[in-house]
Amino acid sequence: MNTDAPTTPGASSGSLLRRSGWRLERRLAVKPWHEVVTLVGAFIIGLAICSILIAASDKSVVDSYRALFDGAFGSRRAVYETLVQATPLIFTGLAAAFAFRARVWNIGGEGQFFAGAMGAFFVSNLWHAHLPRGVMVPVLFIAAAAAGALWASIAGLLKARYDTNEIITTVMLNFIVLLILSYLLGDMWRSPDTFYFQTVTLPESAHLPLIVDGTRLHWGFGMAVAMAVVVHVLLRRTALGYEVRGVGINRTAGSYKGISVPRVTVLVMAISGALAGLAGAAEFSGIHHRLQLDISNNFGFVGIIIALIGRLHPAGVVVSAIAFGALVNGAVTMQIQTGIPAALVDVIQGLSLIFVLTGAVAVRYRLQRTHTDE
Amino acid sequence: MNDVLEALINVGVLASAIRIATPLLLAALGEMVTERAGILNLGIEGTITVSAFGSFVVADKADSLWLGVVSGVGAGILLSLLMAVLVSSIKVEQVVAGLALNLFGIGMAFYLFRAVYPQTGSEMPRSDTFDHAEIPLLSDIPAVGEVVFSQHWLTYAAIGCCPLLWWALNRTQFGLELRSVGNNPAACDMRGINVTGMQYLALMFGGLMAGLAGAFLSVFLSGLFFVDVAAGRGWIALAIVIFGNWRIGRILAGSLFFGYLDAYQLSLQARGVDVPHQLLLALPFALTIAALVVNRRRSQEPLHLGVPYFRGER
Numbered sequence: 001m002n003t004d005a006p007t008t009p010g011a012s013s014g015s016l017l018r019r020s021g022w023r024l025e026r027r028l029a030v031k032p033w034h035e036v037v038t039l040v041g042a043f044i045i046g047l048a049i050c051s052i053l054i055a056a057s058d059k060s061v062v063d064s065y066r067a068l069f070d071g072a073f074g075s076r077r078a079v080y081e082t083l084v085q086a087t088p089l090i091f092t093g094l095a096a097a098f099a100f101r102a103r104v105w106n107i108g109g110e111g112q113f114f115a116g117a118m119g120a121f122f123v124s125n126l127w128h129a130h131l132p133r134g135v136m137v138p139v140l141f142i143a144a145a146a147a148g149a150l151w152a153s154i155a156g157l158l159k160a161r162y163d164t165n166e167i168i169t170t171v172m173l174n175f176i177v178l179l180i181l182s183y184l185l186g187d188m189w190r191s192p193d194t195f196y197f198q199t200v201t202l203p204e205s206a207h208l209p210l211i212v213d214g215t216r217l218h219w220g221f222g223m224a225v226a227m228a229v230v231v232h233v234l235l236r237r238t239a240l241g242y243e244v245r246g247v248g249i250n251r252t253a254g255s256y257k258g259i260s261v262p263r264v265t266v267l268v269m270a271i272s273g274a275l276a277g278l279a280g281a282a283e284f285s286g287i288h289h290r291l292q293l294d295i296s297n298n299f300g301f302v303g304i305i306i307a308l309i310g311r312l313h314p315a316g317v318v319v320s321a322i323a324f325g326a327l328v329n330g331a332v333t334m335q336i337q338t339g340i341p342a343a344l345v346d347v348i349q350g351l352s353l354i355f356v357l358t359g360a361v362a363v364r365y366r367l368q369r370t371h372t373d374e
Numbered sequence: 375m376n377d378v379l380e381a382l383i384n385v386g387v388l389a390s391a392i393r394i395a396t397p398l399l400l401a402a403l404g405e406m407v408t409e410r411a412g413i414l415n416l417g418i419e420g421t422i423t424v425s426a427f428g429s430f431v432v433a434d435k436a437d438s439l440w441l442g443v444v445s446g447v448g449a450g451i452l453l454s455l456l457m458a459v460l461v462s463s464i465k466v467e468q469v470v471a472g473l474a475l476n477l478f479g480i481g482m483a484f485y486l487f488r489a490v491y492p493q494t495g496s497e498m499p500r501s502d503t504f505d506h507a508e509i510p511l512l513s514d515i516p517a518v519g520e521v522v523f524s525q526h527w528l529t530y531a532a533i534g535c536c537p538l539l540w541w542a543l544n545r546t547q548f549g550l551e552l553r554s555v556g557n558n559p560a561a562c563d564m565r566g567i568n569v570t571g572m573q574y575l576a577l578m579f580g581g582l583m584a585g586l587a588g589a590f591l592s593v594f595l596s597g598l599f600f601v602d603v604a605a606g607r608g609w610i611a612l613a614i615v616i617f618g619n620w621r622i623g624r625i626l627a628g629s630l631f632f633g634y635l636d637a638y639q640l641s642l643q644a645r646g647v648d649v650p651h652q653l654l655l656a657l658p659f660a661l662t663i664a665a666l667v668v669n670r671r672r673s674q675e676p677l678h679l680g681v682p683y684f685r686g687e688r
Contacts, residue, residue, distance in 0.1 A: 053485065053489075057489045105469055107469065158663070158666075158667065162666075162667050162670055163670065164663070164667060164670065165666065165675075167416075167469055167680075168612070168616055168662070168663075168666060169663050169666065171416075171609055171612070171613075172613060172659040172662050172663050173659075175606065175609065175659045176656045179653070179655050179656040180652070180656070186652070187650070301473060302477075304470070304473055305474065308470055341484070341485050341488035341489060343481050343484040343488060343601075344481070344485050345481070346477055346478070346480065346481020346482075346484070347478060347481040347482050349477055349478075349481070350474055350475075350477040350478025350479070350481055350482070351478060353470075353474040353478075354456075354460065354471075354474050357460065357464075357466040357467075357470060357471060357474065358460070358464055358466065361464050361465065361466060362464075
């Protein structure tokens, strides 16, 4: 079997490439500007493909994208609304990014979002008559973080104790928490004055204060950005952050270095869940002011995508969350003005992610001219 | 209380349990084969949605149900080919690629749906649906005939697929090679088995089956398309694969059981019985987590599941 020598990656990509006088070569180091170019390129390719879709439905591409941009950034009000849309995505994006840094695959952001909102509703329902505003809102957020952390910890503990695949358990837990919420909304949490599956409206004293009066922009956005800073410091400047990154790079080596991998796994899950839970509280107390089944626009899942496009970096998460918020916000205007279905935004997001993923791999290689010209 | 008990063995409930189980079984069998080749495809939900749309739009516009099924399956295979390129060739993280596929697929299906059928009033566009395929003579047997032998042809096909698939996976060279790819791709590579090619085939089979599941939802069951047409079935299929411990017999049993739970709670709701039906719906997910814990010592999970294979590493 001595003919089975391992081959280089470039060789497998066919003789066609080799005959053309070029070959693929692994880069020794990927520079930051490579990544930026990849991201921007991915986004542009996503938009370009979607413009084919727009053109195919006999609409003007330029007008459509202009409407999209106007809706997202065209006015002061539009910018505020973009930030409103970005707020939950920053939280859920941070949640995913933090977990993925440790290579803990928390796919349960959606469920933890709802767990957080439920925790917030629970305490507000219990205590709103007794607590002043200055106390109520923080208590509400603490409860949300705790509930999100608790729900995520189930998957963390199962992984630490039984080595169950957290991808599967978090997905399952998403469904379970939604069904529990659906049960509660149909039963003891249902507002007595409605037929719908929704709770009573949150009293004014438990509303998140607004950053800009007359808009929907609430302090949840400020908190989200603050959390990005917290997560950055946590990762870079603390012992836990060191352990998280260590476990993420190499589990075995980490454990030889004295890191308790099970402990880190549970902690990472809990912190990630807490971040997603905060998103739930921000939407509940900042926007909807009541609990319903549709308060999440897929925030948990989109958060995962945002984390990846942001290269698992807190600043990257904030930027890509704002970009996604802008798309979602602009799409509404685009649909009204041009009749292009707002669902196009999901296509743009999905395509961008696909190209970001592809680009992230492609950037590790470069085309090199071979010297054996024939 | 009587209602609660009577619904347990009601003929209508049992018949609809098998109907509800069909797309679950189809998608779960496809996902099982995909996972056997080492690929965790989280994009089934999106694949089902795209296929449901593909079947619906062609069935409606071309006025042919069969063409509808074919194009639904084609759409499913196409989407899983994209997944194959991403995870087998480019080797991006499988979890992420699957989620991207969901977002892209569901967005695309809904975008095209709105582009083809601009929102006009409250009336939903509707396609024809297949009739139930009643098997002559057998469908006349009381009770059993209605439950088992008056289903759609795709239901029979899905159940018939189980022994065939078992034979193909466990009794053929090809099946052995496919399973080996999921367990030890490096050894397969050494033996001259085309790992990437196998994974492409496995993913395409998964896309075909998810495509049939999608077609079942639109042109067999309802004749409708809407954005939430898959309604979590892709994820339930994923659960069934784990619940069934990657074994075909148990996947069949799991699909029927989960379908039965759903049919049962639907009938309780229809009768206005005041039970927390959500808890019945949550049971499959809770049981799947339990199965993960209980089965961990004799798990049939492919050893290399979800890990991209790079030639020449390790």
